[in-house]
Amino acid sequence: MNWKALAYLMLITATIAGAAVVVGTVYRQGSTAVPQWPDLVRPGDLSAKHAFLSGKCETCHTPLRGVEASACIACHATDAVTLARQSTAFHSTIQSCAACHVEHQKAVRPTRMDHDALIAIGRSNRLEQSGKPPDAHWLSSLLNKSPVGAETLDCFSCHSNRSPHRDLFGRECADCHLTATWKIAGFKHPSPSSSECAQCHQAPPSHYMGHFHMVSKRVARQEHARVEQCYLCHQTDAWNDIRGVGWYKHH
Numbered sequence: 044m045n046w047k048a049l050a051y052l053m054l055i056t057a058t059i060a061g062a063a064v065v066v067g068t069v070y071r072q073g074s075t076a077v078p079q080w081p082d083l084v085r086p087g088d089l090s091a092k093h094a095f096l097s098g099k100c101e102t103c104h105t106p107l108r109g110v111e112a113s114a115c116i117a118c119h120a121t122d123a124v125t126l127a128r129q130s131t132a133f134h135s136t137i138q139s140c141a142a143c144h145v146e147h148q149k150a151v152r153p154t155r156m157d158h159d160a161l162i163a164i165g166r167s168n169r170l171e172q173s174g175k176p177p178d179a180h181w182l183s184s185l186l187n188k189s190p191v192g193a194e195t196l197d198c199f200s201c202h203s204n205r206s207p208h209r210d211l212f213g214r215e216c217a218d219c220h221l222t223a224t225w226k227i228a229g230f231k232h233p234s235p236s237s238s239e240c241a242q243c244h245q246a247p248p249s250h251y252m253g254h255f256h257m258v259s260k261r262v263a264r265q266e267h268a269r270v271e272q273c274y275l276c277h278q279t280d281a282w283n284d285i286r287g288v289g290w291y292k293h294h
C-alpha cells in the first residue's frame with residue numbers, strides 16, 4: 044500500500060468515525076449537544092410560529108426516522124378552529140402532515156392545500172390497510188371509487204358549504220370544477236337580459252316566505268312578480284343591486 048492510499052484510508056476512517064460520533068451524540072442528547080450542528084444541516088429558517096423550536100430540532104425530527112406526523116399531532120391534536128371548519132375537519136384523522144405543511148421556508152406561512160397529496164395519502168394508507176374492510180379507513184368516505192387508479196376526491200364532503208349553487212347542480216362538483224381554482228376557464232355569464240336565471244340560480248329561503256310579499260316585492264316595485272322571475276327584480280352583477288331601484292341595504 045503506498046502512502047497516498049494510506050492517507051485516503053485514514054481520511055475515510057476519520058470521517059466515518061466523526062460522523063458516527065456526531066450521529067450517536069445527537070441521537071442520545073439531542074441536536075444542541077453538538078455546537079453549530081443545527082446551523083450546518085439546517086435547510087432554512089423555521090416559520091415564524093415555529094421559530095421557538097429552532098434549538099429543539101428533535102421535537103419534529105425523530106432520529107433515524109425523520110419527521111413523523113405523531114410529533115406534529117402531539118402539539119396540534121386539538122386545534123378547535125381547524126377541526127370546526129368543513130374543509131379542514133379531515134385533520135381529526137389524517138396521519139400525514141408534511142406535504143401540505145412545508146417547513147424551513149422562514150417567512151412563508153407553512154400551509155398550502157395540496158389535493159394531490161390528499162389522494163396520495165389515501166392511496167398509501169389503503170395499501171397499508173389492505174386486508175381490512177375498505178371503509179375502515181378514514182379517507183374511503185372521501186374517495187369516490189371510480190375505475191382502478193382514477194380515484195377522485197369527494198369534493199362535496201369538504202366543500203358543500205362553499206357552493207353558491209345550493210341544490211341546483213348536484214353533488215358532483217368535479218363534473219365542472221378542478222382543484223386549482225373555482226374559476227372555470229371559458230365560462231361566460233349569460234346576458235343580463237336573459238330570462239333563464241332560475242335555471243342556474245335558486246332563490247334564498249326568504250323568497251318562499253311572507254318576506255317575499257311583505258318586503259322583496261315592494262322594494263323591487265314588482266307587486267305581481269313570481270319568485271321564478273328573478274330577472275324582473277335582479278341584475279347579474281350583485282343580488283342586492285335591484286333592477287331599476289339600486290343598491291338595497293339590509294337593516
Ligand code: HEC
Nearest residue numbers: 081084085086093096097098099100102103109110141146
Ligand atoms: C416544526 C417542526 C420542525 C422543526 C422544529 C425542525 N424541522 Fe427540519 N423539517 C421539518 C419538516 C416538516 C421537514 C420536511 C420533511 C419531509 O419532507 O418529510 C424538515 C426537513 C428538514 C431537513 C431536510 C431533510 C429531511 O429530513 O427531509 C433537514 C436537514 C432539517 N429539516 C433539519 C432541521 C434542523 C437542523 C432543525 C433544528 C434547527 C429542524 N430541522 C427543526 C420540520 C421541522
Ligand code: HEC
Nearest residue numbers: 090092093102103110114115118119140141144152153154
Ligand atoms: C412543540 C410543539 C409543536 C410541534 C412539535 C409542532 N408545532 Fe406547529 N405550532 C406550534 C405552536 C405553539 C404554534 C403557534 C400556534 C398559534 O399561534 O396559535 C404552531 C403553529 C403551526 C401552524 C400555523 C402556522 C402559521 O404561520 O399560521 C401550522 C400549520 C403548524 N404549526 C403545523 C405543524 C406541523 C405540520 C408540525 C410537524 C411537522 C408541527 N406543527 C409541529 C407548536 C408545535
Ligand code: HEC
Nearest residue numbers: 112115116119122125137138139140143154155156157161
Ligand atoms: C392535504 C393537505 C393537508 C394535510 C395532509 C394536513 N393539513 Fe393541516 N391544514 C391544511 C389546510 C389547507 C389548512 C387550513 C389553512 C387555512 O385555512 O388557511 C390546515 C390547517 C392546519 C393548522 C391550523 C393552522 C393554520 O395554518 O391555519 C394546523 C395546526 C395544522 N393544519 C396541522 C396539521 C397537522 C399536524 C397535520 C398532520 C397530522 C396536517 N395539518 C395535515 C392542509 C393539510
Ligand code: HEC
Nearest residue numbers: 130131133156185196197198201217220221222223224225
Ligand atoms: C378532505 C377535504 C377536501 C376534499 C375532499 C377536497 N378539498 Fe378542495 N380544499 C380543501 C381545503 C382544506 C382547501 C383550502 C381552502 C379552504 O380551507 O377551504 C381547499 C381548496 C380548494 C379550492 C380553492 C383553491 C384556491 O386556492 O382558491 C378549490 C377550487 C377546491 N378546493 C376544489 C376541490 C375540488 C374540485 C374537489 C374534488 C375533486 C376538492 N376540492 C376536494 C379540502 C378538500
Ligand code: HEC
Nearest residue numbers: 199202203205206207212214215216218219225226227230
Ligand atoms: C354544472 C356545473 C357545475 C357544478 C356541478 C358545480 N359548479 Fe360551481 N360553478 C360553476 C360555474 C360555471 C361557476 C362560475 C365559474 C366562473 O365564474 O369562472 C361556478 C362557481 C363556483 C364557485 C365560485 C363562486 C364565486 O364566484 O366565488 C364555487 C365556490 C363553486 N362553484 C363551488 C361548487 C361546489 C362546492 C360544487 C359541488 C357541490 C359545485 N360548485 C358544482 C359550475 C358548476
Ligand code: HEC
Nearest residue numbers: 207208233234235237239240243274277278279280281282
Ligand atoms: C347558465 C347558468 C346561469 C344563468 C342562466 C344565469 N346565471 Fe348568474 N351565475 C351563474 C354562475 C355559475 C355564477 C357564479 C356562481 C355563483 O355565484 O352562483 C353566477 C353568478 C351570478 C351573480 C353573482 C353572485 C355573486 O354573489 O357574486 C349574480 C348576481 C347572478 N349570477 C345573477 C343572474 C341573473 C339575474 C340571471 C338572469 C338574468 C342569471 N344570473 C343567469 C350562472 C348563471
Ligand code: HEC
Nearest residue numbers: 241244245246259260262263265268269270272273276282
Ligand atoms: C319580486 C322581485 C324579486 C324576485 C322575483 C326575486 N327576487 Fe331575489 N331579492 C329581491 C329583493 C328586493 C332582494 C333584497 C331584499 C330582500 O331580501 O328581500 C332580494 C334578495 C335576493 C338575494 C340575496 C339574499 C340575501 O340574503 O342576501 C338572492 C340570492 C336572491 N334574491 C336571488 C333570487 C333568485 C335566484 C330569484 C329567482 C329564482 C329571485 N331572487 C327572485 C327581489 C326579488
